[in-house]
Amino acid sequence: MAELQAPKGVPEYFGPRGAAFRAVREALSLPPQRAGYGYVELPVFEDTALYVRGVGESTDVVAKEMYTFEDRGGRSLSLRPEGTAGVMRLAIEHSLDRGQLPVKVWYAGPFFRAERPQQGRYRQLQQVGLEAIGSSDPLLDAEVIALADEGFRSLGLVQFTLQLTSLGCRECRPGYRELLQGFLARLDLDDATRERAAINPLRVLDDKRASVQQQLEGVPYMVDHLCADCSAHYDAVRDGLRRLGVQWTEAPALVRGLDYYTRTAFEFTHHLLGAQSGIGGGGRYDGLMSSLGGQDLPGIGWGLGTDRTLLACDAEGLAPGAGPGVDVFGVPMGDEARGRLLELGHALRGVGVRFDLAFGERGLKSAMKAADRSGAPLTLIVGDQEIAAGTAVLRDMASGAQEQVPWESVQPIVLQRLDSSEGTTT
RNA sequence: GUGGGUAUAGCUCAGCUGGUAGAGCAUCGCGUUGUGGUCGCGAGGGCCGCGGGUUCAAGUCCCGUUACUCACCCCA
Secondary structure (H helix, E strand, O other): OOOOOOOOOOOOOOOHHHHHHHHHHHHHHHHHHHOOOEEOOOOOEEEHHHHHHHHHOOOHHHHHOOOEEEOOOOOEEEEOOOOHHHHHHHHHHOOHHHOOOOEEEEEEEEEEOOOOOEOOEOOEEEEEEEEEEOOOOHHHHHHHHHHHHHHHHHOOOOOEEEEEEEOOOOOOHHHHHHHHHHHHHOOOOOHHHHHHHHHOHHHHHHOOOHHHHHHOOOOOOHHHHOOHHHHHHHHHHHHHHHHOOOOOEEOOOOOOOOOOOEEEEEEEEEOOOOOOOEEEEEEEOOOHHHHOOOOOOOEEEEEEEHHHHHHHHHHOOOOOOOOOOOOEEEEEOOHHHHHHHHHHHHHHHHOOOOEEEOOOOOOHHHHHHHHHHHOOOEEEEEOHHHHHHOEEEEEEOOOOOEEEEEHHHHHHHHHHHHHHOOOOOO
């Protein structure tokens, strides 16, 4: 056991796993990029008050899962537990809300929650997120949802469901909330649940315990008590999803852990993941910006779990980012050959060929072994004979076929071979 | 925060009723001259998580502790 270990609950990715992780992140962030979302790089920590006001004081995320600390100036800071609040702050601070609307941004990176770790639940979790601020068009909701769906599908995932509901607005939610609290008050619940029912009654709906679920028979749902506007909005969202060919399941008991959600709320659930099955989720947050001191602009967004999406890929037998890391591997015999291959490789990289080289003084055999392990389809072998003849040996690793190539024509020939074997990537 | 499980080689694990440690994979080398993947041979690598106890003797039994892990809670 190593003396120094990574902090508890922090996943690390390296080797093929690192490639897979990166591939997942890219796949999830590609749809937003193609839809005109701009990249934002956000701070990893913010003023604690931002999360208390934005995410909600009563949420578990803020109440007991934040990494909060004081800096040297006595300011209370917190590692970001989610991304939306930070984007709102950035948009307000830099007056993005005064410009072209909607403001569409995406981001990716680590978030932090001090939870007890388990499969798919980490203290440092990775997300790809997106926010669209300044439009309440229900078709935007549909598009936002479709962009998430597209990301998952582009990885080859199919064993997941989109759960969809509407959480109402400040007009219809209070009435429903009272109705629900009235219902919950008559149930036999433990203290903790009773308290939750008082603070955020919606939360009780997705309690997984059978003892609670049995009693929820006949509970009123928000979707059945939407005001006319919310109801029309929800209909239009569903219509948009139909146009985009996105399938969903009505999930009236769906609850989001963050307080700011209004109207459209959704979650992507993977069927093969066990307890931590949510691979992404989001929704509308029409009152959030004004509550943080900005204009009263509506917004919608999502966060997709990069770690969990990778686990979902595992579960479905998918291997994102697999394949060789380089196209050509250099096998030198002798110092002069190594130096020449270093130069040649540099030039090859310049035209987009991925190249690696057997560094160090090693024998041909061992260098060939390294070439094999690199996965490169082509190997360039150079020794004294080749130097004398002004050539290099180009070996096709799959077939074992070798050819003498004039030094000056190595580059075009390599490009041609890579092109014809079509196994190239960027 | 609440419950359960597991800690032995880099990785995956075996080690039955206590007798001072094994396999597969991986790594490195060899199988003669400048050729990888297959095959054969060999080598390196372990305070058996940590601390205490029982015993002539503990990887093995008991207690504690720490870490990991799964589930609840919560969420990505």
